[in-house]
Structures are given as C-alpha cells and as structure tokens.
Amino acid sequence: MTNRFFNFNRAAPDARSDVSFTRRLVSDCVVTVGVLALFGLIAWILPAIDAPVGPEGIPSTVSTDPSNLPYYALRSVFRMAIALFISLIFTFVYGLAAARSRRLGKILIPLLDILQSVPILGFLSATVTIWLALFPGSMMGVEAASIFAIFTSQAWNMTFAFYRSLQSEPKELDEAVRNLRLSHWQRFWVLDVPNSMIPLLWNMMMSVGGGWFFLTASEMISVNNRTYALPGIGSYVEAAAAEQQPDKIGWAILTMVIVVVAIDILVWKPLTAWAEKFRITQSESTEPKRSAVLTLIRQSHIDDLLARILRPLGQFLDWITRPLGRTGSKWGAKPSRRRAGDIVFAAIIGILVIAGTAELMISIARTTGLAELGTAFGLGSITFLRVALLTALCSIVWVPVGAIIGMNPKVSRLIQPLVQVLASFPANFIFPFVVMVFVLWNISINWGSILLMALGTQWYILFNVIAGASAIPDDLVEMTRNFHITGWMKWKTLILPAVFGSWVTGGITAAGGAWNASIVSEIVSYGHHTLVAKGLGSYIAEATAHAEGMKTIIGVTVMAIFVVAVNYLFWNPLERLAARRFNIA
Structure with missing residues (x-):
C-alpha cells in the first residue's frame, strides 16, 4: 500500500x-x-x-539590517514546515477519531470549533511559560512556543477538510474496502487519504498562508508585559515598523515574495499536479496539470x-x-447497550460542562465582576457583525472565481500560481502602509479593520471552492456539454451544488480565521500611530499585552461562545444539507 x-x-x-x-x-x-x-x-x-540564552536574557527585538533577511527567511520557513508537519499528524489523528467514533465526534467537532476560535494570543498567554519551563536557559523554549503558535493557526481548517472528506467517501469505494476486509491501516492509505488528498492539499496551502499571516505575533511574542523575539522575517517586519523604516519593510516584502514564489514552484505546483492521480473520475483530464x-x-x-x-x-x-x-468486521454492542452508553456519556459530559461553567463564573465574579462579561459580549457582537459581513462579501466574490479557476485547466494554469502567491503572502506585512493611509485619509479603523481581516481570511473560501471545483468528475462536465447545458442552468445544476460542501467548509474556517484575525486587525500600529477598533479582538490583544489574565480568559471564552453558536445554528445545518443533497459521491 x-x-x-x-x-x-x-x-x-x-x-x-x-x-x-x-x-x-x-x-x-x-x-x-x-x-x-x-x-x-x-x-x-x-x-x-537550541542556543543558550545570553547573559542579557531572551532578546526583545531583532536586527533590522536587510543583510539578515535571507537567514531570517530560512528560520521562518523552517518553523512553518515543522508546524505544518505537526498539523498534518494532528489532522489525521483528530479527523479519524471524530469521523469513526460516533460519541467522540459529538465532542471533538464542537471542540474543534472552540479551538479554531481561540486566538493565537490566547494560546500563547497560557503556554509560553510552560514552554520556557520545559527548556530552561535555552532558546528552544521560545522556538517551541513560536512553532506551537503557528500550529494553532494551521491545524483547524486542515482537520475540518479531512473530516468532511471522510464523511463524504463514495459508498461504492467504502463497500469495496469492506468486502476486501482491509485492515484499518490499509484503508487509511488506500481510501481515506487518497480521497481527501485534493481538498487537504489546498487547505494545507491555506494553512501556510494563515501561518504567514500570524508570523509577526508568533516570532515577536508579547505576553504578560514581556516580549520575546526570535530571528525571523515576521519579527523583522515588526521591528522595522516600530522604528518607522518603510524602506526596510519593503525589503522584507521583496524577500517574502521570493520565498512564496520559490515554495510555490518547489512544493505546491508539484503536489497539486501529483494529486491529480487521486481524482475520482471515469476519464483522465484533457488538460493535466504539469x-x-x-x-x-x-x-x-x-x-x-x-x-x-x-x-x-x-x-x-x-x-x-x-x-x-x-474494515468489514462487525463492531459494537447491541442497540440497547449503545443507547444506555449514550445516556451515560451525555450525562458525564453535561456534568463536566456545568461544573466548568460554574467555576468560571465564580472566578469572574471574584476578580473582574460579572459586568465585565457583559462588556465582552457587547464587543463580541460588534466583531461578529464584521465577521458576518466579511464572510458574505467574500462568498459573493470568490465562489464564482474559485469555481472558474478549478474547472478550467487553462485558467487554472495562469491564475493558480498568482492565487497561491497572494494567499501565502502575509497580508499584515503591508499593515504599516495601510495604517499610514488610514491616518492620512482619516479612515475609521472600525470600518478599515474589516478590510484588514479580509486580507488574511478571504482565501479560505477561495481555496476550498477551487478544491471542490477541481474534484468535479470530468464525466459530469462532459455530460453538461452533451446536453448543451450552459450559463446559469449549468451553475444551478452542476457547479454550485458540486462546490456547496466545499464552500461550507471554507466558510467555517474563514469565519473562524476572521475571528482570529480580529486580534491583529482591530489594533494596528506604525511607529507612534496606534489605531484601535472597538471589538473583541482589540479587547483580547490589550488584555494579553497588559497581563490581565482574567480579561484574556473572558475574551477568549466569549469568542468561543460566538463561534460555537454560529456554527451550531448556521453552519452545521448547511453541512448536513451538503452531505444529504449535494454529495457527488
């Protein structure tokens, strides 16, 4: 195998x-x-x-000499690669557990909603001390904290994509592996991974883009009134912005473009062309990717x-x-025992949730007061409106574009490299220039933050739609040609139903990414200029920077509640609809 x-x-x-x-x-x-x-x-x-920490302790900034940029870029790429590898392992383990276990799935998928909503600063404020304690006197502690932070910006959308591919495996292939009585390990490599390869690969590209977006926060870690800086292109941009050196930021942007193009040529282009072998179709594409x-x-x-x-x-x-x-063996207990087990399982989970909620409310009442919780919910409502508007606008713009790119090999050959470069480029590298424009033109950051959030999260929708359109069997496309189905009728009967499930996955991850991006989009600075938008993202960022641990917990908790509620009330019904009515398999 x-x-x-x-x-x-x-x-x-x-x-x-x-x-x-x-x-x-x-x-x-x-x-x-x-x-x-x-x-x-x-x-x-x-x-x-693994270098030892010097006598002056862990550095709080890095050199802005442009000659260091090649080395800084290599360090950043190395961190991204390690985090991506860990994310891939996490995706396989977590996705399989959620898809193959009915009870675990009821916990793991809502938990994944919560995890993707927790911002990087929330993870860092809780874990950076642990990493430093695990590697005392060594830069490895800060490196591990940085890699873990990048991992938290990469893993969730990959896991969602893999989980959805497991849920939508073609029935005839599932029956085939059961009849062949393959072991679970054989099934994993024969069916599970190949069936998920195209959407998983596109989400890996998007994960790298998400990692670049949060690179400054991952390499210039500011928590608990302390700043830990690692050599990297993200910390370089942060330092250059603090020193108001736009020319050095320009050098960093040029370096970043070279890095992104090199990764596209050496990694993503070969992988997307190789993944074509896993398309489920009766005929080979007339325009294979090269x-x-x-x-x-x-x-x-x-x-x-x-x-x-x-x-x-x-x-x-x-x-x-x-x-x-x-795979073909009969598992499980009798239905009556399963129902009894479900009741006990639900009771245990309910008790744990109630006990945890009660303990959290008591802690909030003792420290900041319950009124702070109301303040956080009010700010969360403002950020929610930004996220909802962003998701709707990005869907209107990028669903048709993604479908056209994914279905047309000639267009894909021309546009796909540009899309990959744009998505992989860390949009927050240009935030200092955007701040200058906002200041000069008196643009309110309350509206401008929507644009900043979109720069980093719109690609989740585009990439998932491209992946969904790329996986449409050539037989169905050929059938529409034979029946002369064109225009809106083709979109209504083939394209939109075929990419609907992918759009849902992209929408979930885009919304979660937008909540995360609010941390770096609702409070931006350049030199002595700092623009703060009213919202939950700026609330969490300021609480983390000033070591206000309980406010950070409140902000992260409220953000998780918003994300889980929206997913439960809006996205989950759409996922069930996609699985029931718009599954090509």
Missing part, C-alpha cells in the same frame, strides 16, 4: 522506460543535490534553535527509494494494527 501511495508516477512503475539513460542520470543528480542541500540547510539552522519539478522527480528514482524505506514500516504498522480489526 505504501509503495503505491508514494509512487510519484501517474502510470505504471515502468513509465520511465521511454526516458533516456542520460535524462534519468541528470534527474537523479539534481534530486540528490536538492535533498543534500535541504539537509545541509537544516543542519545549519538546528544549532541556533510541473517541471514533478517531471524531474518522476524521471528520477526517488519514489523507488522512498518505497524501499517506507514499505517495511508500512508492513510493520499494518501488522500491529490488525488486532484492532478489519
């Missing part, structure tokens, strides 16, 4: 037979040099990550090497997971 999944060739293993020996040799050499260069860069960066890097890899022997390394590991994991049962 592992050999098949890690085979980069679309065709059979002998697809390289028509490639000359010289081209294969050159491909092997280039790939080998690339892999060695990658390991060399990692070996160069690693000693600095990538020079993927072609180079396919002409080399890297997939054979990976298969030889990973096959024994896959066989071992298959062997140790066999006692867990096979």
Whole structure:
C-alpha cells in the first residue's frame, strides 16, 4: 500500500522506460543535490534553535539590517514546515477519531470549533511559560512556543477538510474496502487519504498562508508585559515598523515574495499536479496539470527509494494494527447497550460542562465582576457583525472565481500560481502602509479593520471552492456539454451544488480565521500611530499585552461562545444539507 501511495508516477512503475539513460542520470543528480542541500540547510539552522540564552536574557527585538533577511527567511520557513508537519499528524489523528467514533465526534467537532476560535494570543498567554519551563536557559523554549503558535493557526481548517472528506467517501469505494476486509491501516492509505488528498492539499496551502499571516505575533511574542523575539522575517517586519523604516519593510516584502514564489514552484505546483492521480473520475483530464519539478522527480528514482524505506514500516504498522480489526468486521454492542452508553456519556459530559461553567463564573465574579462579561459580549457582537459581513462579501466574490479557476485547466494554469502567491503572502506585512493611509485619509479603523481581516481570511473560501471545483468528475462536465447545458442552468445544476460542501467548509474556517484575525486587525500600529477598533479582538490583544489574565480568559471564552453558536445554528445545518443533497459521491 505504501509503495503505491508514494509512487510519484501517474502510470505504471515502468513509465520511465521511454526516458533516456542520460535524462534519468541528470534527474537523479539534481534530486540528490536538492535533498543534500535541504539537509545541509537544516543542519545549519538546528544549532541556533537550541542556543543558550545570553547573559542579557531572551532578546526583545531583532536586527533590522536587510543583510539578515535571507537567514531570517530560512528560520521562518523552517518553523512553518515543522508546524505544518505537526498539523498534518494532528489532522489525521483528530479527523479519524471524530469521523469513526460516533460519541467522540459529538465532542471533538464542537471542540474543534472552540479551538479554531481561540486566538493565537490566547494560546500563547497560557503556554509560553510552560514552554520556557520545559527548556530552561535555552532558546528552544521560545522556538517551541513560536512553532506551537503557528500550529494553532494551521491545524483547524486542515482537520475540518479531512473530516468532511471522510464523511463524504463514495459508498461504492467504502463497500469495496469492506468486502476486501482491509485492515484499518490499509484503508487509511488506500481510501481515506487518497480521497481527501485534493481538498487537504489546498487547505494545507491555506494553512501556510494563515501561518504567514500570524508570523509577526508568533516570532515577536508579547505576553504578560514581556516580549520575546526570535530571528525571523515576521519579527523583522515588526521591528522595522516600530522604528518607522518603510524602506526596510519593503525589503522584507521583496524577500517574502521570493520565498512564496520559490515554495510555490518547489512544493505546491508539484503536489497539486501529483494529486491529480487521486481524482475520482471515469476519464483522465484533457488538460493535466504539469510541473517541471514533478517531471524531474518522476524521471528520477526517488519514489523507488522512498518505497524501499517506507514499505517495511508500512508492513510493520499494518501488522500491529490488525488486532484492532478489519474494515468489514462487525463492531459494537447491541442497540440497547449503545443507547444506555449514550445516556451515560451525555450525562458525564453535561456534568463536566456545568461544573466548568460554574467555576468560571465564580472566578469572574471574584476578580473582574460579572459586568465585565457583559462588556465582552457587547464587543463580541460588534466583531461578529464584521465577521458576518466579511464572510458574505467574500462568498459573493470568490465562489464564482474559485469555481472558474478549478474547472478550467487553462485558467487554472495562469491564475493558480498568482492565487497561491497572494494567499501565502502575509497580508499584515503591508499593515504599516495601510495604517499610514488610514491616518492620512482619516479612515475609521472600525470600518478599515474589516478590510484588514479580509486580507488574511478571504482565501479560505477561495481555496476550498477551487478544491471542490477541481474534484468535479470530468464525466459530469462532459455530460453538461452533451446536453448543451450552459450559463446559469449549468451553475444551478452542476457547479454550485458540486462546490456547496466545499464552500461550507471554507466558510467555517474563514469565519473562524476572521475571528482570529480580529486580534491583529482591530489594533494596528506604525511607529507612534496606534489605531484601535472597538471589538473583541482589540479587547483580547490589550488584555494579553497588559497581563490581565482574567480579561484574556473572558475574551477568549466569549469568542468561543460566538463561534460555537454560529456554527451550531448556521453552519452545521448547511453541512448536513451538503452531505444529504449535494454529495457527488
């Protein structure tokens, strides 16, 4: 199973037979040099990550010398890569647990709503002390806190996408793996991961974009009246903005563009072209996606090497997971016992929720007073209106654009790289320039914050819609051509129903991302200018910066309540509608 999944060739293993020996040799050499260069860069960066803290303690700022930007960019990319890998593991474990266990799913999915609503500053204020205690006297503590913060900006939308793909697996394929009585490990690599590959890959791109968006908060950590700075392009921009040096911010933006384009060429283009092998369709696309890097890899022997390394590991994991049962086996207790278990399970969860809520209310009453809770709800209502308006406008604009990009290979080839670059570019890098415009034109940040939030969260909707449109079987598209279904009728009968579920997933993650983005969008600064919008995001940011722990808890709790309530009342019914009426499978 592992050999098949890690085979980069679309065709059979002998697809390289028509490639000359010289081209294969050159491909092997280039790939080998690339892999060695990658390991060399990692070996160069690693000693600095675990460097001891100097006599002056953890730095509170970084140098703004532009010559440091290449090194800072490498450090930032390294943190992003580690966080993305951890997010992928979390996605597989959490998504599988939520999809395969009925009882766990009732807890894990609402909990995921809460987790995606907790802003990065909320996680940092609660965990940075723990990370510093785990690695005393070492920069590893701050590095771990930064990577964890980036992880909290990446994992949730990937998990939602994977969970939804598990819930919408084609019935005939599910029956096939059950009839073959594959082990759960085999099913995971044969059906679960391949079926989710296209939407998961697009959400990974979006996760990287989200990580870049919060990079300044992750590398220049300001909590409990302390600031911890790590070498990175995000902390560089923060320091340059504090010193009112727009020329150095411009150098950082140029560096960031180079980094994003390089990642697109070396990582995302090959992966999106490779993922085409997992499309469920009766016919191959007439305009397959291409990538020079993927072609180079396919002409080399890297997939054979990976298969030889990973096959024994896959066989071992298959062997140790066999006692867990096979896909076709009959599990579970009798219906009467299941109902009794559900009642006990619900009672335990209810008691825990009531006890936790009571303890929180008592703590609030003793410290800030319950009136502070009302203040937070009022500010949350203002931020909620911004999020709702942003989500509606972004849906109107990006659903048709995403569908056109995803369905038209020629358009996708031209527009997709630009979209990936724009989405991966950290929008808050241009916040200092936006603040200057707001100040000069007397634009209220109460309205301007909506634009700032949109710069970082609109891509969740666009990327999910592109993924949904890309996964539409060519057979259905060909059928609409044969029946001469065009214009609005085609949109109403094929395109919109096909991307509806993807739009729901994008809407959930976009709304959650907008709540998170309010932290850095409702309070922005450049030099001596600081603009503060009235809302829950600025409330949490100010409480965290001034070490007001209870206010931070109140703000995060209220934000979680808003997100969970909206998801329960609005998004969850739409998810059920998508699964019931608009599932292509």
